[in-house]
Amino acid sequence: MVNLAGMDLNLLLVFDAVMSTRNATRAGEKIGMSQPAVSNALNRLRHTMRDDLFVRGAEGMRPTARALELEMPIRRALASIENALDPIAFDPQTATRTFTIATADYVAMTLLPYIAEYITQEAPGINVHTVPIEGRLYEKLDHQEADYGLMPLADIPDRFGRRQIAEDHFVCMMRKDHPLARYKKEIPIEAYAAARHLLVTPRGDAHGFVDEQLAEMGLSRRIVMTINHFGSAPMLITSSDMIVTVPSRMADKCCQYFDVHIVPSPVAPPASFIGGMLVWHKRLTNHPAHIWFQDLVARAGHDLEKYGLKTGAMKAPGLQGLPCMG
Structure with a gap:
C-alpha cells in the first residue's frame, strides 16, 4: 500500500494531465510546469507506483494497464478535492x-x-x-x-x-x-x-x-x-x-x-x-x-x-x- 504521508499529491495532478493529453509538453502547459519537470514527476510517480505508467509510442505517451486502472479513481479524487477547497x-x-x-x-x-x-x-x-x-x-x-x-x-x-x-x-x-x-x-x-x-x-x-x-x-x-x-x-x-x-x-x-x-x-x-x-x-x-x-x-x-x-x-x-x- 502506498503511504500517502510520504507522497507528493502534486504527482497526481501530473498523472491526470499526462493521461488527458498523452503528451508531456502539453501536460506541462495544462498545469503550469516545464516538460523536464513533468518528466521528473512521472519518474517519481513510477517509482512510487512500481509501474511504468506511460510508454512512449508513435502516438505519444501510451498508458499501461495499471495507468488505465488508476485514471478514473485519481480523476474523481482530484475533482472532489477541488470542489471541497x-x-x-x-x-x-x-x-x-x-x-x-x-x-x-x-x-x-x-x-x-x-x-x-x-x-x-x-x-x-x-x-x-x-x-x-x-x-x-x-x-x-x-x-x-x-x-x-x-x-x-x-x-x-x-x-x-x-x-x-x-x-x-x-x-x-x-x-x-x-x-x-x-x-x-x-x-x-x-x-x-x-x-x-x-x-x-x-x-x-x-x-x-x-x-x-x-x-x-x-x-x-x-x-x-x-x-x-x-x-x-x-x-x-x-x-x-x-x-x-x-x-x-x-x-x-x-x-x-x-x-x-x-x-x-x-x-x-x-x-x-x-x-x-x-x-x-x-x-x-x-x-x-x-x-x-x-x-x-x-x-x-x-x-x-x-x-x-x-x-x-x-x-x-x-x-x-x-x-x-x-
Whole structure:
C-alpha cells in the first residue's frame, strides 16, 4: 500500500494531465510546469507506483494497464478535492478561472460574441477556451478535457447535465448561380438527393442526420466532400456545384461575406436532435462557478434568439436575411 504521508499529491495532478493529453509538453502547459519537470514527476510517480505508467509510442505517451486502472479513481479524487477547497460563494467580478467548451466553429461565429460581451462586463478575470469536438465529446467531458459541450445533440447519456441554449433550423446553401438556386421556398426532395453535397461534420462522421432521413424515404445522396469546420463551407460551395445543409444562423452569417443563395432544407433533423444544447458532466452541476457560467451561456443564447447575429452589419436571424435568396 502506498503511504500517502510520504507522497507528493502534486504527482497526481501530473498523472491526470499526462493521461488527458498523452503528451508531456502539453501536460506541462495544462498545469503550469516545464516538460523536464513533468518528466521528473512521472519518474517519481513510477517509482512510487512500481509501474511504468506511460510508454512512449508513435502516438505519444501510451498508458499501461495499471495507468488505465488508476485514471478514473485519481480523476474523481482530484475533482472532489477541488470542489471541497473551492469557496462556497462565487464572485465573477474577482474570480480567475478558465471554462473550456468543446464545440463547432459556428458557435464562435454566432454565440461567442454575446458570451464575450457578458464576460467583459461582468467577469474580467474569466477566460473561455474552445476545443474541437473530434468525434469524442462525451469522452472529453468524462476525462475533463472540456467542461462543456455545445452543439446540436441527440440521445444524451444520463451521466450528463443539459440545458437548451438556442433553437435553430437547417437550410440549404449554395452559390447564387447554382441550378438549384431557382427554388425559392424549398428544393424538391428528389432534386435535393440528386445534388452533389458538402457535409460539415465537427465530430468526423461520414454521414449525418440528412442521410438517415433520406434512407427512410428510400433515397440517398452523393457526399462529394466532408469538412470539420463550418467556416470553410461558403468558400467551397461558391467555387463548386456542391450544396451544403447547415444551421440557419450559420448561413445568415455567410450572407454577410459571400454571394450565396439560401433555401429551406427539405429534410429536418429528428425530434431527438436538439439544437444548441449545453451539456456537462453531472459532477459540475452544483458547483457555484459552473452554475454561474451555465446561466451566462443561457443568457447569451436568449440574446442570440432575440437580437440575432451580433455584428456591426446586423441581419435578422434565420431566413429573414432574404437578400441571400434572390
